[in-house]
Amino acid sequence: MLLHFTKYQGAGNDFVIIDNSDAELSLEQIIAVTPQLCDRKFGIGADGLMVLQPQSFKEASFEMIYRNADGSDAGMCGNGARCIAHFASNRGYGEQFEFHVHEVIYSAQVQREQNLVDIHFPIKADIKKRKEDSFPEFYQTYTGTDHIVLPLSDVSELNKSDLFDQSRKMRYTEAINPKGTNVNYYVNTSGNGIRLETYERGVEDFTLACGTGAIAAAITFAELNVPDTLENTITVHCAGGDLLVHYEKENQHYSSIILSGPAVEVFHGQTEVNLL
Numbered sequence: 276m277l278l279h280f281t282k283y284q285g286a287g288n289d290f291v292i293i294d295n296s297d298a299e300l301s302l303e304q305i306i307a308v309t310p311q312l313c314d315r316k317f318g319i320g321a322d323g324l325m326v327l328q329p330q331s332f333k334e335a336s337f338e339m340i341y342r343n344a345d346g347s348d349a350g351m352c353g354n355g356a357r358c359i360a361h362f363a364s365n366r367g368y369g370e371q372f373e374f375h376v377h378e379v380i381y382s383a384q385v386q387r388e389q390n391l392v393d394i395h396f397p398i399k400a401d402i403k404k405r406k407e408d409s410f411p412e413f414y415q416t417y418t419g420t421d422h423i424v425l426p427l428s429d430v431s432e433l434n435k436s437d438l439f440d441q442s443r444k445m446r447y448t449e450a451i452n453p454k455g456t457n458v459n460y461y462v463n464t465s466g467n468g469i470r471l472e473t474y475e476r477g478v479e480d481f482t483l484a485c486g487t488g489a490i491a492a493a494i495t496f497a498e499l500n501v502p503d504t505l506e507n508t509i510t511v512h513c514a515g516g517d518l519l520v521h522y523e524k525e526n527q528h529y530s531s532i533i534l535s536g537p538a539v540e541v542f543h544g545q546t547e548v549n550l551l
Contacts, residue, residue, distance in 0.1 A: 276550050280312070281362055281543040282319060285354035285392075286536050287483025287515015292325040292362045295340075300326070300550075306346045308548045313344035319546065322478050323349060325359045327366075335375040336368050343477025351376050351419025353486020353534045354518075357392035360385055361538035376419070390539045396490070396532040402498045407450050410441070414495045418532070421456040421476070422491035426499065430462045433472050435481045442474035442481075457485065461492040461511075468510040469496050483515030486534050493520035494529045 281292045291312045293300075300308070309324040311317075321344065328338035339359050343349045356376070360383035364370055370385045384393040396419060403415045405423075414424045423445065427433060442458040445451055458474040471492050473485035493509035501507075511518045516537055523531035 276548050277545055278308070278548050279543070279545045280319065282321065282541040283325075283358035283362060283538060284515070284541055285358045285484065285486070285538045286513050286518055288354035288485060289321045289541070290323055290325045290355050290358050291319050291321045292327065292359055294327045294362075294366065296327070296329045302340070304550050305340060306342060307550065309342040309346040310344065311548055312546070322475070322482055323352065323355060325352075325355050325362075327359055327363060332375050332378075332380070334373060335380050336372040337363060337374050339374050339376045341376070343475075345477050345479070347477045349420060349477055351379070351381075351487055353394060353396075353419070353490060354484055354536070354538075355486070356381060356383070356394045357486065357534070357536060357538040360392045360394065361387065361390065361540070365540070379419070390537050391535065392538045393533050393535045394486075396534065398532060399528040399530045400490075400494055400532070401528050402495055405451070407448065410445055410448075413445075414498075415451070415456075416491050416494065418487040418490040418494075420487050421452050421454060422459055422488055423451060423456050424459045424461065424492050424495040426495065427460055427462045430464070430470055433460055433462055433470060435472060438472070439474070439481070443479070446474060446476055446479075457488055457491075459485070459488045459492045461496060463496065463500065464512060467501065467506060467508065468512060469493065470512045472514070484513035484518065486518065486536070489513065489518045490520050490532055490534060494522055494532075497522065497524070497529070
């Protein structure tokens with residue numbers, strides 16, 4: 276099958292995006308073609324596949340289907356959401372609309388010419404302090420998908436090669452999360468700014484950025500370091516670019532969460548895929 280696609284990146288987190296009103300792929304076919312498209316040696320190359328599915332909820336303009344590079348279900352993807360929102364805006368959906376992921380409705384505000392997108396998360400997140408086995412103490416939260424967060428004291432500790440083995444073990448430890456988890460490390464750089472590295476489940480490596488990971492790290496940092504009287508916006512410095520996380524805190528829950536950052540079309544084209 277000849278498949279038309281667009282390649283996007285959001286702070287270095289990159290995605291292949293297809294419009295399923297054109298492709299008409301079943302979910303089984305989407306899962307099957309994802310590893311082909313995301314392969315960086317033999318395919319287009321990406322952290323995951325985003326599919327714009329025509330409207331299935333009357334409250335939303337479209338459904339966002341996201342699969343990790345290995346074809347597994349990623350849950351919500353913050354950077355991918357910003358990219359597919361920009362893609363949708365380019366295809367006539369306007370600059371403000373709602374879409375849904377696993378029946379949860381998110382809203383997007385797109386500044387198309389500036390390549391900037393805000394995604395509003397309709398979640399209430401809390402943070403749980405945990406200790407498992409011989410691993411360092413960590414914090415667990417859910418920001419549309421599963422995350423654990425480990426604060427570090429110095430930027431020199433954010434060495435991905437040093438952290439890889441620990442991250443992989445924690446990602447697969449059932450006592451932490453039977454489904455597996457994303458693993459985040461952050462260091463406070465200055466004021467309300469943090470530097471972040473994320474090992475992503477399904478990619479099975481560190482990525483240049485992770486939107487839901489940025490939210491998880493930002494609210495963990497806020498929980499541990501930011502008095503309620505300070506400005507409730509955290510700047511998250513990722514290897515691929517900066518993201519902003521806005522939040523409100525009420526009764527130990529974090530809500531009114533907005534993820535802001537770049538969404539850039541890299542190129543578009545067509546490719547042959549083998550459908551099962």
